[in-house]
Amino acid sequence: MTKNMKKDFNIESLVRDNVARMKPYSSARDEFKAVGEGMIFLDANENPFDNGVNRYPDPQQRTLKSVLARQKGVQPNQLLIGNGSDEVLDLLFRAFCEPGRDNIIFQPPTYGMYKVLAETNAVAYKEVLLDEEFQPQMAELKNTIDDCTKMVFFCSPNNPSGNTFDADKIEVILQDFSGLVVIDEAYIDFSEENSWINRLDEFPNLVITQTLSKAYGMAGIRIGLSYASAEIISILNKIKPPYNVNQLSQQRALERVENVEEVAYEVALLKAQREELYEAFTEIDFIEKMHESDANFILVKVDDALKRYNQLLEQGIVARNRSNQPRCENTLRFTVGTKEENKQLIKVLQKL
Numbered sequence: 001m002t003k004n005m006k007k008d009f010n011i012e013s014l015v016r017d018n019v020a021r022m023k024p025y026s027s028a029r030d031e032f033k034a035v036g037e038g039m040i041f042l043d044a045n046e047n048p049f050d051n052g053v054n055r056y057p058d059p060q061q062r063t064l065k066s067v068l069a070r071q072k073g074v075q076p077n078q079l080l081i082g083n084g085s086d087e088v089l090d091l092l093f094r095a096f097c098e099p100g101r102d103n104i105i106f107q108p109p110t111y112g113m114y115k116v117l118a119e120t121n122a123v124a125y126k127e128v129l130l131d132e133e134f135q136p137q138m139a140e141l142k143n144t145i146d147d148c149t150k151m152v153f154f155c156s157p158n159n160p161s162g163n164t165f166d167a168d169k170i171e172v173i174l175q176d177f178s179g180l181v182v183i184d185e186a187y188i189d190f191s192e193e194n195s196w197i198n199r200l201d202e203f204p205n206l207v208i209t210q211t212l213s214k215a216y217g218m219a220g221i222r223i224g225l226s227y228a229s230a231e232i233i234s235i236l237n238k239i240k241p242p243y244n245v246n247q248l249s250q251q252r253a254l255e256r257v258e259n260v261e262e263v264a265y266e267v268a269l270l271k272a273q274r275e276e277l278y279e280a281f282t283e284i285d286f287i288e289k290m291h292e293s294d295a296n297f298i299l300v301k302v303d304d305a306l307k308r309y310n311q312l313l314e315q316g317i318v319a320r321n322r323s324n325q326p327r328c329e330n331t332l333r334f335t336v337g338t339k340e341e342n343k344q345l346i347k348v349l350q351k352l
Contacts, residue, residue: 103149104125301330312352
């Protein structure tokens with residue numbers, strides 16, 4: 001791929017007028033950042049009795065950002081931390097999409113919250129189906145973009161199919177589209193492909209979302225991440241709630257992201273278990289097709305998804321029936337579990 005810098009991009013032309021005019025709320029902890037020994041804090045109307053969480057958390061999550069930025073090779077001002085990826089995505093809609101006028105494009109089958117957030121924010125959406133191999137249909141995608149299209153979403157590795165999109169196809173849209181290109185990389189840690197974070201400086205219209213819920217195993221604390229230009233992050237910071245990530249979540253996230261070796265070890269285990277599941281699935285008669293996955297799950301086509309889903313449920317195993325998604329007729333999605341859980345799954349499948 002050639003590395004041609006995209007230059008014809010103006011972020012000010014994309015941001016909503018009311019957001020461009022507004023001044024962000026300034027919290028007590030925004031106005032006073034330093035914390036020193038012996039300081040008496042009488043500025044934020046907090047309860048003064050120390051119980052570990054009586055003070056407001058850092059509204060900019062500076063310590064956590066500094067660690068993540070260093071690990072990812074970006075500047076802290078290129079990173080936004082949210083209350084789950086859904087908040088990060090919602091902020092993009094609220095900052096850049098004018099309700100009742102603008103539209104966004106996503107590519108089913110894919111993550112369902114793009115549609116929900118569009119409807120919540122009164123933003124029109126257009127769907128361009130992935131092809132039979134779950135890759136973007138470029139001609140149709142380019143023809144669907146119009147003057148009111150503000151964002152195009154790529155979920156790569158894709159949920160529920162698990163595959164990574166061809167980078168050349170995404171790059172075409174990054175180069176040709178004057179709006180934001182949002183690449184959802186929730187599952188990137190399980191892929192052999194490089195993250196698009198490595199190319200942030202090439203494309204000022206590139207926004208990447210990631211999460212600590214999958215590879216980092218912290219779904220319960222709700223930490224979502226967005227990487228983009230400092231200008232885009234600055235706009236999102238204007239409208240985010242002042243204390244959107246609580247103190248306990250910041251602490252647990254910091255402990256986890258600093259434990260690089262343990263995270264890498266668990267990811268390696270899951271990738272190995274994914275391959276063992278593939279091998280075992282080849283012996284299951286009613287599994288008709290397995291889709292290649294770069295994520296921590298496998299999508300398989302079966303003879304009768306509802307029947308098999310209910311049979312598994314009766315044996316205490318909860319899979320996900322994805323048959324209501326386009327191009328996913330009679331499919332089940334299996335998350336890669338522990339070695340013991342996967343053995344039990346295989347044992348049950350062999351008996352059905």
